[in-house]
Amino acid sequence: LQLVESGGDLVKPGGSLRLSCVASGFNLNTYTMNWVRQAPGGGLEWVSCIDSSSNYINYAGSVKGRFTISRDNAENSLYLQMNNLGVDDTAVYYCARDFNWGIVNAYDIWGQGTMVTVSS
């Protein structure tokens, strides 16, 4: 069971980037998926989530209106389109599987992360 992110890069302020996350060993289409980021030397910050059918999507306030989460279940993939990037968006971005055990949830599988650096 594995998640692999890609797409991280150095980008100038105001620029855009698209991150991808590909699942292997399981079908992405039955799970809610999330993006979580971690600034250098910082803690974890939940960024966005999308349910299995893309009917429920939500964003952290810090990225709402700039980031768009999407998925392609046929490709077993998750995406994060990031626009109007600022220096505060510099972070390692992780995708994480949301697993439900009846009434409780947690992120049971994480990717290795992809680094996004926003700098002029």
Next chain:
Amino acid sequence: EIVMTQSPATLSVSPGERATLSCRASQSVSIHLAWYQQKPGQAPRLLIYGASTRATGIPARFSGSGSGTDFTLTISSLQSEDFAVYYCQQYTNWPPWTFGQGTKVELK
């Protein structure tokens, strides 16, 4: 937004000793609380979900307790591989699903 506060920020422990980490929520999260371990350069790893249930493959020396606003992660006898940063996360009905700022467990 529910604020998660972890204490202490850093915990210095000798191998074989017990480590007790705390996490407090700004409002009740019932048992919707998870603990993660993160080592340098690695992704977080799920340790505990539902406040007290160990995830698959997690050693029995890790235990979680609490409900409502106060939670504890206990490592009964610290091993060398347990030196890491530990995060709690609340997972109630509505996002954002916030994390605590982390507790670093370091070698004393």
